[in-house]
Amino acid sequence: MVDVGTIAVYRRLIGARVRSDFGFRASFAFRLVSACVITGLDFAVIAVVFTKIGRLGGWRFSEVAYLYGACGVAFSVAETWIGGVDYLAVRIKQGTFDRVLVRPMSALGQLATEEFALRRIGKLFQAGAVLVAALVAIPVQWTTGRILMVPVTIAAGAVIYGAVWVATAAISFWTVDANELGNALTYGGNYLTQYPITIYSAWLRRLLAFVVPMAFVGYFPSLYVLGRTAPSERFGLPSVVMFSSPVVAAAACAVASAIWRVGLRRYRSTGS
Amino acid sequence: MAQIELVDVVKEYSVWHRAGRVRRQRKLVRAVDRISLSVAEGELCGYIGPNGAGKSTTVKMLTGIIVPTSGRIRVAGKDPQRQRIELARRIGVVFGQRTQLWWDLPLADSFDLLRHVYRVPHDRHRANVNAFIDLLDLGPFMQTPVRQLSLGQRMRGDLTAALLHDPEILYLDEPTIGLDVVSKARVREFLASVNRDRGVTVLLTTHDLTDVERLCTRLVVIDHGRLIHDGTVAEIKSRFGDHRTVVVDLEEAGPPLEVAGAEVVGVDGPRQWLRFDRQATTAAAVVAAVAEQAALRDIAIEEPDIEDVVRRIYSGDAASTPDLRDDPSRA
Structure with a gap:
């Protein structure tokens, strides 16, 4: 379905968006810097908390920093590449969503690439820096498995975030007033995953593990990387969940694409 | 062969009305009511009606943006509902109120992007762009960001954008809206030449009846979602005038x-x-x-000029169409 030619077209659509953004250099630079600062503040909060307490949910500062960094990198990749689907509500309101439907390409692909957000990449730098520092600082015995798990965590995490993004953006096909709910799940989800989920109450843990699979973005695979106790001891879950992120990512994609398609069908039957 | 064919096409919308503080009542609105229409290859067909008559809804169904509630639609032999992407390569669309162009980029960049989106061979694209630069005098603003173009310039850009992939069918939704007299004349001249020289089938939605008189061989009038006239401009004059x-x-x-x-x-x-x-x-x-x-x-x-005639049709003077939209039995 997606051949080399299609990817080349998407690359050009992304290029067009980036050139458009560069047309407003000062604004672009400002957004880039402010994204770094704002997300940096998130981490500052964590650092402040650790000046008062030694451990959070049993995790050291460097371990939480690793979790924060891995989730942050995954999130910012998803935000940059697919976060543009947020604009669905605006596009539907303005009637400019229709233009992607008269073109011979996937509506989702066009929306994501036309709204590709390079300006959001500021978070990538910030979270990337935290991740590198944390990888150096965490006291683990590095094995091949653990080393490989880091990029797998990030890739699967980015896909899971992306799926949540698409699924929540698709709500706009039903109502264009529910964008806030979508943001609550994407940005809110990212915020929650920065901490070990053991600090949350049981219902929130279950929500993150089973409904919106955010626990698979950071927490479960990090247990393996950090050499911490298997989740079976705390959650009653088999230790295989530590390695399940790619499977969960694939499932999340399937669910998100189904929601998107049902939504698009609904939009095309109501046109409003 | 009919390029555009509609058989008994119906489009209903649900509209939610406030009934009490929170409760809402659903009301079914028929935007398009059993329209049958067949447009042959090479025709330049005017599609007119007052605001809310169902013109845009029809165009959206023909492009596959929305799907009909019932009835059959074939465009270039394809079903726009199921074959939207295939069909998209063969049709061009201009929405007068909304641009298809990349707002912050030079006009030339939009054309280049569209070459890739529609996968037009390089030579063909070059030839088309050059032809349209001549026909529409785009040269002076090819490097200007679209947001800085005047309405007339932008419309010329949009017309070009809709035709670069050599579509067989062109839908135009209010292409002369807001244009000055000179720009309007230029757009009309261009549309006539596209229809004549390239054999493009054109469906033109407009409020500007001069467009229709100057351009269209055929005129379809709809009101309240119903087709109330289908014939030549002369016929409508003799029928209603x-x-x-x-x-x-x-x-x-x-x-x-x-x-x-x-x-x-x-x-x-x-x-x-x-x-x-x-x-x-x-x-x-x-x-x-x-x-x-x-x-x-x-x-x-x-x-009688066409304007008078159509005004009379719209005001319900000449045709007796029951107002279906407010018919409570459909609610």
Whole structure:
């Protein structure tokens, strides 16, 4: 379905968006810097908390920093590449969503690439820096498995975030007033995953593990990387969940694409 | 072969009305009501109707943006609902109110992006762009960001954008809206040439009846979602324009004349306008009656213009279409 030619077209659509953004250099630079600062503040909060307490949910500062960094990198990749689907509500309101439907390409692909957000990449730098520092600082015995798990965590995490993004953006096909709910799940989800989920109450843990699979973005695979106790001891879950992120990512994609398609069908039957 | 074919097409929307504080009541609105229409290859068909008549809804169904509630649609032999992407390569769409171009990029960049989106071979694309630069005089603003273009320039850019992939069918939704007289004339000239020289089938939605008179071989009128006329411009005039007006210049100004079968609709000094029904009397009889009453200097007979005719259709004067939208039995 997606051949080399299609990817080349998407690359050009992304290029067009980036050139458009560069047309407003000062604004672009400002957004880039402010994204770094704002997300940096998130981490500052964590650092402040650790000046008062030694451990959070049993995790050291460097371990939480690793979790924060891995989730942050995954999130910012998803935000940059697919976060543009947020604009669905605006596009539907303005009637400019229709233009992607008269073109011979996937509506989702066009929306994501036309709204590709390079300006959001500021978070990538910030979270990337935290991740590198944390990888150096965490006291683990590095094995091949653990080393490989880091990029797998990030890739699967980015896909899971992306799926949540698409699924929540698709709500706009039903109502264009529910964008806030979508943001609550994407940005809110990212915020929650920065901490070990053991600090949350049981219902929130279950929500993150089973409904919106955010626990698979950071927490479960990090247990393996950090050499911490298997989740079976705390959650009653088999230790295989530590390695399940790619499977969960694939499932999340399937669910998100189904929601998107049902939504698009609904939009095309109501046109409003 | 019919390029555009609609058979008994219906489109219903649900509209939610406030009923009480929180409760809402659903109401079914029929935007398009059993329209059947067939447009042949190479036709330039005007599609007109008052606001809310269902014009845009029809165009959206033909492009596959929305799907009909019932009925059958074929465009270039394809079902727009199921074969949207395949069909998209063969149709061009211009929405007068919304641009298809990349807002912050030079016009030339939009054309180049569209070459990739529609996968047009390089040579073909180059030839088309050059042809349209000549036809529409795009040269001076090819490197200008679209957001800085005037409305007329942008429309010329949008027309080009819709035609770069050599579509067989072109839908135009209000292409002359907001344009000045010169730009309008230029757009019309261009559309006529695209239809004539490239054999593109054109469906033109407009409020501007001059567009229709200058361009269209065929005119389809819809109102309240229903097709109320389908024929040539001459036919619609003879069907709905039964009235003629005789303009008489008298030797002296006087009170309004009294002529059987005619009605004075205007007086300006010695000039009077007398409207009559062609079924009831003739121009000759009206002129003769006037000559009996006053000294005539000059006479002229005015044909109804399409604008008058359509105004009468819209106001419900000429056609009797029940107002389905407010029909409570459909709620």
